[in-house]
Amino acid sequence: MKNKYITLKKVIYIAVACYTIILLFIVTATYICxxxxxxxxYLWIQLENIDRQILEVRRYEKNYLLYHNKQDLLYTMDYIEKLELELQKNSDFIKNLDTKAEINELKKIIDDYKSTLENILxxxxxxxxxxKEIRKKGHKIVVIFNQLRNKATQKLNYDIxxxxxxxxxxxxxxLIVAPIGAYILATWIIKPIEYLAYYAHKIPGAQTNYIPEHEKGFIKYKEYEQLRKAINEMIKSLNDKQQEVIQAEKMAAIGTTISGIAHEINNPLNNIFLTVEVIIDSFKELDQEEIQEMLQDIYKEAERAREIVAHLLEFARNKKESKLEKIDLRNLVKESLKLxxxxxNLKGIKRNIILPDEEVNVRGNFNxxxxVLINIITNAIQAMGKGGKLEIRVKKKDNQAVxxxxxxxxxxxxEIRKKIFEPFFTTKEKGTGLGLSVSYSIIQKHKGQIExxxxxxxxxxxxxxxxxYENTGGAS
Structure with a gap:
């Protein structure tokens, strides 16, 4: 495991070291250049100095030949010696310019020239x-040096x-390598993060419940692997906790349901029990009309208990699959209103039904x-009492029927609106509290919503x- 992963810190250190080496290389190479x-x-300047020495030699040579003043000849000898010193001092540099032959020839002609001047002196x-000989040798010095300088100048220009x-x-x-290197380094660092993010986005949708190890491409960093394992452990822990919460909610829901059922059924049964007890204890004292009235109460309470049981059965049946078909919501509203x-009309409620000209089809169970519609409409009628206005509108919005x-x-x-879809919650004196809960369950089964x-x-x-429902040979 130690050899399998590399730390991100080490990778960054290596990258910094590489860029430092590159920077040092640039600085060193630039300094050498x-x-x-x-x-x-400097060599160019020295060539110019040699040229000036030669010019001085020729100048005093001409003065001597014109005026025959031996002082000019001594000056000529003096500049010849300076010329020799300059050549000696820079001979190694000049030879590196591939002018060795010219240097040797120049030194030889200078020696001859110097010997001739010494004889004349x-x-x-x-x-x-x-x-004539002095002029000829002096001219030759100039010619050879010009050849040497031209050759050296070409080489110097090329080297510069x-x-x-x-x-x-x-x-x-x-400038080309640095961005490429930076891109590669960034890819090595960012790719694992993108990989973790990709799987992290899948977790809420239950498309995955862990992040697998990546086997491709990028370097495996110790920090990312630790993070991946930590996330997987967190996911596992959350899943375990979620299962515990779900189980607890199930038990709480079962408890609430049982409590609601017991409470709802206990009321009519308790009334039946008390009424029967009165009949038994006072049967001889009661007249026929009183007994009939008590039996009528028993019948109503029994009917109420049967209605509760019927709602419970309906609630259970809605959890099962049912036959689905194409339904035009305009017809659904019309048929529901008939009932x-x-x-x-009895309560004097005004109606305003707004239906579109075109079909608004959904896929579902008509009954x-x-x-659901009858349940909501009935609640609206009961809420308004006498008078009021009921409006029903059918329309399309985006990809939904409304x-x-x-x-x-x-x-x-x-505070009541938050609870209206809970089972057994009701504000009516004789309500079961299951109507809207059943309706909510039906709409959810149809992949819809109630707002x-x-x-x-x-x-x-x-x-x-x-x-x-799109009429393309299948459901939307």
Whole structure:
């Protein structure tokens, strides 16, 4: 395991070290190039100094030949010696410019020239042959040096261009290598994070419950592996806790359900028990009308208990799969209204039904959806009492079919609105508290939603949203 992973800190240290080495290389290479250029410029200056010495030699040579003044000849000898010293001092640099042959030839002709001047210096008077020889050798010195300087100048120009381009070339290479290196390093660092993020996004949707180890491409960092294992352990711990919470909620729901059932059924049974007890204890004292009235109470309470059981059975049946078909919500609303029309008319409630011209189709169970509509409409009628206005609207919104049922009743307080879909919760004296709970279950099974908007004193709107059924040979 120690050899399998590398720490991210070590990778960063290596990257910094590499970039430091590259930077040192650039600085060193640039320094060397500058030194080389400095040497070439210095050599160029020395060539110019040698050229000036030669010019001085020729100048005093001409003065001597014109005026035959031996002082000029001594000056000529003096500059010849300076010329020899300059050549001696820079001979190694000049030889490196591939001018060895020219240097040797120049030194030889200077020696001959110097010997001739020394012979003339010992004489009282120069003859024309010696004068011609001096001019000839002096001219040859100039010619050979010009050849040497031209050759050296070409080589110096080439070297100066070369050493001037090297730093530029190095910087250009670094400008290409550095971004590539930085991109690779960033990829090595970011890729594992993207991998972790990719699987982390899948966890909430239950597409995965752990992050697998990555076997491809990027370097395996110790820190990322520790993070991956920590996340997996956290996921496992959360899943275990979630299962415990779900189990606890199930037990709480079962307890609430049993408590609700017991309470709801116990009330009519208790009334039946008390009424029967009165009949048994006072049977002889009761007249026929009183017994009939008590039996009627028993019948009503038994009917109430049967209604509770029927709602419970309906609630259980809604959890099972049922046959689905294409339903036009316009027809669903019309058929549902037929069943409550008499109650609406009896209470003097005004109706406003708004249906679109085109079909609004969903895929579902007609009877179950009709049960939801009747339940909500009945609640609206009962909430409004006498008078009021009931509005039902069917429309399409985005990819959903919408049924809105609005009433002008007293509205639902916020603290009650939060509980209206809970089983056995009711504000009615004889309600079972299962109507809206069953409706909520039906709509959920149809992959839809129920929304409630209500304002006290202004009424309530129930909004049912269902996926639209597209007529393309299958469900949406």
């Amino acid at each position: 500058i030194k080389k250029l400095d040497q070439k410029v 010992e004489q009282e008077k120069i003859n024309p042959i010696q004068a 261009k070369k050493y001037s381009l090297i730093p530029v070339l190095i910087i250009f290479i670094v 409550v029309t008499s109650e609406i 179950q959806l009709q049960q 049924i809105e049922i609005s009433d002008t009743g007293p509205g639902i307080p916020e 409630v908007e209500s304002e006290e004193g202004k009424g309530t709107t129930f909004r049912i949203l269902l996926p639209i």
